[in-house]
Amino acid sequence: MVNGVIAGVPSSVVNLSFPPSGASAWTWHGKPLAHASSGEWGDPDPPTAQSAVIPVEKIHGPLLLVCGKMDAVWPSCAYTTAIQARQQAHHFRYPVTALKLPNAGHYAGSMEAYYSATASFYSNAAGGTLTGNKQGEVKAHDALLKFLQAQR
Secondary structure (H helix, E strand, C coil): CCCEEEEECCCCCCCCCCCCCCCCCEEECCCECCCCCCHHHHHHCCCHHHHCCCCHHHCCCCCCEEEEECCCCCCCHHHHHHHHHHHHCCCCCEEEEEEECCCEHHHHHHHCCCCCCCCCCCCCCCCCCCCHHHHHHHHHHHHHHHHHHCCC
16 A cells, blocks of 8 residues: 655656567566557557556555656656546545646656756756756755655
């Protein structure tokens, strides 16, 4: 049973492996989980792979979701919105905090606020600006500490 979740740049569906091999990126008890097809990559509600949608309503505890609106790896904010919608549709009874960072990319999910980084550290493939990523990581780190403090 899951009693709470901290998810940096989450997905709302089980995706393919990376690099793409046609196989699921995840297993359960050694068996591959149903996954979205390569044509449904980035779709938070894949029409032909509903079994790939993660049943987030089964979580028994609060959630902290952090996404970057400039995420170039995958649409983490669209996935975050889908997670929120699914929980609302199922009358989820725990608090959900969703931090959507406007100028951050995929690195916003690291939530590590206090280290030195240069523009070359943040690959353009991950999205976001240097300032947006650093400010986003600080905000995400602060939200993480508040979330953990509330669970004590």
